Amino acid sequence: MASIVLNKVDKIYAGGVKAVNGLDLEIRDGEFMVLVGPSGCGKSTALRMIAGLEDISGGEILIGDRVVNHLPPKDRDIAMVFQNYALYPHMTVEENLAFGLKLRKMSKPEIQKRVGEAARMLGLEQYLKRKPAALSGGQRQRVAMGRAIVREPQAFLMDEPLSNLDAKLRVSMRASLNQLHENLGVTTVYVTHDQVEAMTLGDRVCVLRDGVLQQVDTPQNLFDNPVNLFVAGFMGSPAMNVTYADLIRDNGGAAVVFAGYRLPVPDSTFAEKPGLDRYLGKKIILGIRPSDFEDSRAAHGSIGGWVRVPVRANVTEELGSEINVLFTIDAPPVEHKDAMAAQHDGDEEETSLPLGGNKSLWTARVNARSHVRPGQEVELVVDTHNLHFFDVDSGLSIGHEANISR
Amino acid sequence: MTERKGPRARLGPSPTLAVLFLLPALLLLGVWMVYPVIYSIFRSLYDATGERFVGLGNYGSIFTDSATLTTIRNNIIWVVVAPLVVTVLGLIFAVLTERIRWATAFKLVLFMPMAVSLLAAGVIFRLVYEQDPDKGVANAVLTTVHDTFSAGQGYPGARPRENDQSPAVAQQDGTVTVRQPARPGQAVLIPLVGLPPDSVKDAPPATAVAPADGVAADAIGGTVWLDVVRGGGGTVNQVDPQEKGLAGITVEAVSDGQVKATTETAADGTFHLTGLPAGSYTVRLPQSNFAAPFNGLTWLGPTLITPAIIGAYIWVWAGFAMVLIAAGLSAVPRDALEAARIDGATEWQVFRRITVPLLAPVLLVVFVTMVINVLKVFDLVFIIAPGSVQPQANVIALEMWRVSFGGGNNQGMGSALAIFLLVLVVPFMIFNIRRFRRDER
Numbered sequence: 001m002a003s004i005v006l007n008k009v010d011k012i013y014a015g016g017v018k019a020v021n022g023l024d025l026e027i028r029d030g031e032f033m034v035l036v037g038p039s040g041c042g043k044s045t046a047l048r049m050i051a052g053l054e055d056i057s058g059g060e061i062l063i064g065d066r067v068v069n070h071l072p073p074k075d076r077d078i079a080m081v082f083q084n085y086a087l088y089p090h091m092t093v094e095e096n097l098a099f100g101l102k103l104r105k106m107s108k109p110e111i112q113k114r115v116g117e118a119a120r121m122l123g124l125e126q127y128l129k130r131k132p133a134a135l136s137g138g139q140r141q142r143v144a145m146g147r148a149i150v151r152e153p154q155a156f157l158m159d160e161p162l163s164n165l166d167a168k169l170r171v172s173m174r175a176s177l178n179q180l181h182e183n184l185g186v187t188t189v190y191v192t193h194d195q196v197e198a199m200t201l202g203d204r205v206c207v208l209r210d211g212v213l214q215q216v217d218t219p220q221n222l223f224d225n226p227v228n229l230f231v232a233g234f235m236g237s238p239a240m241n242v243t244y245a246d247l248i249r250d251n252g253g254a255a256v257v258f259a260g261y262r263l264p265v266p267d268s269t270f271a272e273k274p275g276l277d278r279y280l281g282k283k284i285i286l287g288i289r290p291s292d293f294e295d296s297r298a299a300h301g302s303i304g305g306w307v308r309v310p311v312r313a314n315v316t317e318e319l320g321s322e323i324n325v326l327f328t329i330d331a332p333p334v335e336h337k338d339a340m341a342a343q344h345d346g347d348e349e350e351t352s353l354p355l356g357g358n359k360s361l362w363t364a365r366v367n368a369r370s371h372v373r374p375g376q377e378v379e380l381v382v383d384t385h386n387l388h389f390f391d392v393d394s395g396l397s398i399g400h401e402a403n404i405s406r
Numbered sequence: 407m408t409e410r411k412g413p414r415a416r417l418g419p420s421p422t423l424a425v426l427f428l429l430p431a432l433l434l435l436g437v438w439m440v441y442p443v444i445y446s447i448f449r450s451l452y453d454a455t456g457e458r459f460v461g462l463g464n465y466g467s468i469f470t471d472s473a474t475l476t477t478i479r480n481n482i483i484w485v486v487v488a489p490l491v492v493t494v495l496g497l498i499f500a501v502l503t504e505r506i507r508w509a510t511a512f513k514l515v516l517f518m519p520m521a522v523s524l525l526a527a528g529v530i531f532r533l534v535y536e537q538d539p540d541k542g543v544a545n546a547v548l549t550t551v552h553d554t555f556s557a558g559q560g561y562p563g564a565r566p567r568e569n570d571q572s573p574a575v576a577q578q579d580g581t582v583t584v585r586q587p588a589r590p591g592q593a594v595l596i597p598l599v600g601l602p603p604d605s606v607k608d609a610p611p612a613t614a615v616a617p618a619d620g621v622a623a624d625a626i627g628g629t630v631w632l633d634v635v636r637g638g639g640g641t642v643n644q645v646d647p648q649e650k651g652l653a654g655i656t657v658e659a660v661s662d663g664q665v666k667a668t669t670e671t672a673a674d675g676t677f678h679l680t681g682l683p684a685g686s687y688t689v690r691l692p693q694s695n696f697a698a699p700f701n702g703l704t705w706l707g708p709t710l711i712t713p714a715i716i717g718a719y720i721w722v723w724a725g726f727a728m729v730l731i732a733a734g735l736s737a738v739p740r741d742a743l744e745a746a747r748i749d750g751a752t753e754w755q756v757f758r759r760i761t762v763p764l765l766a767p768v769l770l771v772v773f774v775t776m777v778i779n780v781l782k783v784f785d786l787v788f789i790i791a792p793g794s795v796q797p798q799a800n801v802i803a804l805e806m807w808r809v810s811f812g813g814g815n816n817q818g819m820g821s822a823l824a825i826f827l828l829v830l831v832v833p834f835m836i837f838n839i840r841r842f843r844r845d846e847r
Binding site (some may be wrong): 052053073074079080082083084086087088090098100103104147248 | 420739743751759760766
């Protein structure tokens with residue numbers, strides 16, 4: 001096992017496209033690091049540079065305390081799991097698992113021992129004599145994992161290993177991956193575009209955008225204290241609701257005013273976010289997580305100090321345990337480039353229908369007991385302790401420790 | 407499910423319609439394939455005139471006649487060598503071009519021979535294999551390479567004068583020896599004639615080496631020169647100012663049958679054999695100085711004719727194999743190769759253990775197609791082999807034509823050869839068809 005350190009790593013493709021731009025990242029020994037970002041953000045390129053499958057245009061990469069910039073993949077002692085498994089189709093599962101060990105001239109009994117162990121760990125024992133073509137997607141995925149495990153490498157690199165599985169399998173594989181990392185404790189770098197995977201798997205998560213590092217932190221910190229609009233919009237599903245708002249202080253105390261609503265800002269918020277008071281009387285971008293809403297009827301008693309917001313539900317998405325209430329507010333949609341980039345997750349060109357006029361679509365996540373129906377008026381309450389404030393020009397989170405010196 | 411009965415129950419078109427659609431194909435197949443094959447079998451059982459039934463006699467003579475046995479031997483050489491070389495070369499080209507820029511241009515050039523008819527290819531290679539290095543590319547290359555590596559240029563035809571006054575004498579084996587044994591500290595003169603003066607007209611004038619000019623005490627000095635003055639004149643056996651030195655001639659000092667010293671003449675024809683203990687030595691110019699130049703191989707002679715024609719065949723088909731294999735190569739999953747690299751494989755191991763096994767189906771198809779193709783090779787042999795060596799270059803398909811139409815006029819025997827060839831090809835055809843069918847499933 002070893003730590004992996006990236007020092008100002010650049011990747012410039014022919015034609016001058018900069019896929020990775022000055023990436024600084026330290027992955028500690030035994031850590032599970034997730035690289036996340038929309039497609040084309042350079043996360044896979046970064047991973048492939050660590051693996052040695054791509055040349056490094058600038059900077060250096062260290063595995064353990066060796067600079068590996070010019071080492072071929074075979075000398076880096078890492079194992080990789082690919083998105084479409086990359087099994088050797090002409091070999092049986094057993095041969096697939098043993099291939100890397102045979103190349104290393106390991107003794108036969110040792111190979112058998114390791115293959116047997118990995119097969120047991122992954123429940124592949126009865127498939128050892130089969131070819132990959134005769135396996136299901138989930139089984140192939142496990143073989144790919146097994147091929148990495150038997151090598152007992154310094155680090156695992158995983159390039160969206162779960163994205164070709166169906167939703168249910170993905171959830172169970174996610175759990176097994178977590179457990180696997182718990183058991184083996186091998187340094188792991190995991191690339192995904194799925195923020196749920198990132199949140200659930202990572203010890204720490206690294207958010208990338210256009211090859212530039214946005215924020216590295218624990219999943220909870222990313223969610224609670226996003227460094228800018230992009231991270232705020234990217235992490236969390238449904239995405240954070242944002243709008244332009246005025247931050248004011250009058251007789252009733254400090255408040256944000258937008259679209260005919262007035263939400264008081266508690267004094268504790270000013271204490272937590274140094275520098276926020278300088279924005280008093282100015283325009284800011286306000287962000288509210290859907291989960292910080294609740295239906296006032298369904299949440300009797302537990303909403304002391306929460307502010308009521310009457311809205312009209314346009315669409316409801318019932319998820320069983322909770323309901324996503326989609327409603328419009330009379331405010332122009334935020335057109336900051338960061339927010340847009342986070343919304344458009346690359347793959348889908350247009351994720352939401354264009355709304356005519358000056359309306360933005362917001363989402364509130366309420367308890368399933370609320371039984372709200374489309375078209376109904378509903379009174380939501382907002383937890384004003386968890387409001388997020390962003391600078392209108394830079395899109396940076398106001399009062400975030402990383403932004404104070406900027 | 408209930409089973410409906412009656413003519414209306416079936417799905418799809420009626421049998422009548424099916425027959426109608428099949429008819430043109432069946433008709434053409436029958437007229438051009440089935441009937442000729444059956445008639446050939448029938449005809450092969452009769453003699454040259456077609457009147458006397460000989461049973462399997464024609465087939466018997468295929469395996470007894472020595473000329474026909476040569477064709478079978480040649481065909482075996484073809485089948486063993488050509489498909490293998492074509493497939494391997496195709497694989498090498500395909501793998502190498504995959505990574506280079508201008509790969510398409512390179513492939514296009516390699517594929518171009520396919521656009522040339524085999525007859526034209528034969529004519530081209532007839533020229534390539536021309537004996538004269540000034541005409542045939544193959545020998546031009548060979549002689550150039552040979553002359554680059556074999557030292558010095560010879561003086562074929564150069565010889566001493568054949569009279570008693572000449573200080574040098576030609577021996578039986580072509581070696582030229584100096585008549586008087588020499589001792590260290592002396593100088594010898596080796597005048598030669600027999601070269602056209604034009605051939606050395608750019609050489610510097612010869613210089614005589616006299617003992618007074620500083621021949622060391624342990625050395626024998628001397629001059630090898632062309633003792634001829636243009637337009638006459640000059641003194642025989644003396645170095646005259648207009649006479650030219652012969653450069654690069656090997657000179658040996660021999661004592662008791664052993665070579666004691668060797669050197670080469672300088673541009674002005676002088677040489678110094680040094681490091682000699684006192685004694686008497688014979689100075690000689692070995693025969694290699696006067697050897698005729700290397701003129702390449704006799705490609706179109708009886709021994710090399712079959713390899714030469716196989717070379718032409720490979721030139722035509724390697725590009726085709728490369729294109730097929732390159733197509734297969736592009737279907738090999740990239741990430742399997744990357745996974746192997748990460749698993750610790752060197753590039754050679756990736757090629758050997760991942761690429762080739764994954765390409766095996768394509769390689770097999772190319773190989774088998776080539777085997778079928780090679781079994782019926784005809785035109786290249788017919789064009790490239792000159793009439794005199796055709797018996798040595800002969801293959802079954804050519805023999806079949808020769809026997810039936812090209813002079814033999816024995817169509818019974820020709821038919822027998824045709825059927826023999828068919829029997830050889832059929833197993834490979836079946837193999838290929840099976841493969842394709844399996845791929846479809």
